[in-house]
Amino acid sequence: MSPEVSAAPAAVVRLVGLREQPLELAEVVAALDHPASGAIDLFVGRVRDHDDGRGVTGLGYVAHPGAQAALEAVCAEVAADFDVQAIAVLHRTGDLAIGDAAVVLGTAAAHRGTAFDASRALIDRLKERVPIWKHQLFADGDASWVGTP
Template identity: 75%
Template structure:
C-alpha cells in the first residue's frame, strides 16, 4: 500500500498533496508531517531527505534501517515485511504524536513491505528541528514508537532453510 505525501492537513485545505500551497508543500512551514508511506517498492533516502528540508531547521537527523545478515545468532538470507491494513493509519498516529511532542519543523517516514534481500532498505525516516538535540530525540522516538505500535511484521528466512516471524502479536 502506497500513499502520496500524507500530511496532517484537514479536508478543505487548498491544493493537492505536494503542490505549491497544498498539503505536503515543503515551502509550507506549518506543515510538519511531510511524508508518511508504506510501500512495496525500493525506498529512497533522497526522497525522505528532501521532505525534511526546512529553512528554520539547523539539525536534520535521518535513520536508515537495513536488512542485516544475521539475527539471534542465525544467518539471515532474506525476509518479507507484511503490513496490516491499519498500518498506515497507525503510522500517521505515531507521526502526529511525535510532531506534537517535539519542536520539529519537518518529519518524514517510509517503510518497505514485500520481499527484501540483505542490505535492502527497510525503513527510512527522519526529523528536522532548529537544533540537533531535538532532531535526535524526535527521530529516536519516531523509530521506537513505529517498532512498538505500527503493525508491520517481519518474516525472516534463514540460510539453513528455517524461518521465523518477528514482531507478530
C-alpha cells in the first residue's frame, strides 16, 4: 500500500494514507493547518499491552486492496457531514509493537465542538467500514484476528 493524498470536497480532505512506516503526528497536524480553523482535534490510536484481560505482545494490520478507496470515501463523507476546514488520516499496516501509533487522524474546524464531533465520526466510521484487519499476538502464545468478516 502506498500513502496517498486526496483532495475531496473543496480540498477539505488533505491527507489520506495507509503506511507500513511509523506514522508522524507532525505530518497530520501540518495537513490540518487552515487559517479559518480555531480548533484542531487529533486522535492517536496506539497498540496497547492488553485486550480483554489478556496480555498482548504485538499485532499486525492487513489492509484489503480496496481499503484506500474506502478510507477516502469515509473522509469525503465526514467532510460533507461536518463544517470542517480540513481532514487528515493515516493508518499503519504491517507489524506494530506495543506503544506504536496504529492510526493518527484529525479534523480542523472553526470551533472545538465541531472538530471533536467530526473526529469521533471519522474514527468510528473508519472502524466500521474500512477493511483493515488486526492480528493480535498474545503473551500466552495464542493469536486472534479482529475485524475480519
